[in-house]
Amino acid sequence: MTDSNPPSDFNSSPDFSSRDAEYLAKLQDYYSDWKSIPSYAKLCEVFGIASKSWVKAILTRLSEAGFIERTPDGVWVPTRQFYARPLAESSVQAGMPVSVTATQGEFFVIDELLVDTPSKTTLIPVRGDSMIEAGIHDGDIAVVEKRNVANVGDIVVAIVDNEFTLKTLDKERGHFILRPANQAFPVIRPQSTLEIFGVLIGLIRKYRK
Amino acid sequence: MTDSNPPSDFNSSPDFSSRDAEYLAKLQDYYSDWKSIPSYAKLCEVFGIASKSWVKAILTRLSEAGFIERTPDGVWVPTRQFYARPLAESSVQAGMPVSVTATQGEFFVIDELLVDTPSKTTLIPVRGDSMIEAGIHDGDIAVVEKRNVANVGDIVVAIVDNEFTLKTLDKERGHFILRPANQAFPVIRPQSTLEIFGVLIGLIRKYRK
DNA sequence: TTGACAAAAGAACGTTCGTTCTTTACAGTT
């Protein structure tokens, strides 16, 4: 019974059986705990079987299905697909509703989606409401790429009078200014030079918990 | 010369030398490529040294410094700290500026921060402006946990008349309703039963590129 | 120039690993 009961609709590798999907789930659980794919002997325990050669056969099929791969040194490692989050094809209309059509689409790893250069990226919690009209709320987490240059229109973390602040960078009569996205707050016109700490490249919000 | 030139200010383990920081960087680079910590022999190449026993000594120190650990089976695995993003202690005041004091604080892995149960979490792009007053913009990515129950006040992805929509769940005279966060849009009062696809647990925004 | 110590190398060894090949168990079909 090969693929008579496919595990899900995002894989159609011919030799990937529904039982393999169970093995994949167990491997994903183990990896989620330990961030490592263990030896064949250990995988016997993880999979609940007793045969190393069968473990190898399973991993080979998981590899052909694109969930894991081997380094040039023969070490099994996960692929993107292994631990990625599915991105639904249908977007939700926050405006008008749209038909429920497609199911599974692309995959994304959130971390990789938001971070280009990890060593230069930092997370900064946002306090206050001065950027609320830009959809940046108190409690949001700003993903900031540290660099001291920015373009007009960028939202930047600037250091003004030795203080951090998050504002939109703009130019007024040849001088850089920092513009809040809240009419209750004043535009900041730095007296001396304007020092840029970094540029906002992403935003994270976590609800409830 | 132990720690005469510390690698950075977020670690003060007594036996963690500045050279160990270089080894850590090389290990992080390798791990970033292969998502795996290889054998001691391979690490000799990675570190540019020739001694397996010295590799072990290095890994032991990295372990004591909290960057890696061993599974019960002896496999080296990274800790959170190994590949985490720093979270600045000072928040940025989107409102009023705050002094620049602290430097490095906690660490977070964005993926783990936003996702509790990977298998039930999906990403859905947001289209339209009906939730804009909740700071949810066109083009944002909704992190949605798939489940069919929700509480009043939750922002939910609901299926109304076979259509997806993102709204705040509310109750009106004993009936569930879906409330937009934009006065230009109408409250949705489902005729039949209201089907919940999932609950919004997070939001991601990516600026520019 | 000797001593002391850290950094690194090297050798030796028992264990574990992945691989290959052969064999068994089981279910469905004829």
Add this chain to the structure above:
DNA sequence: AACTGTAAAGAACGAACGTTCTTTTGTCAA
């Protein structure tokens, strides 16, 4: 009851692995 294919088990083996212990190299201070 025999056939067929899949799923799994098991044995055997050389290579690779981690560990431990000993030795060398380099550097600074006395």
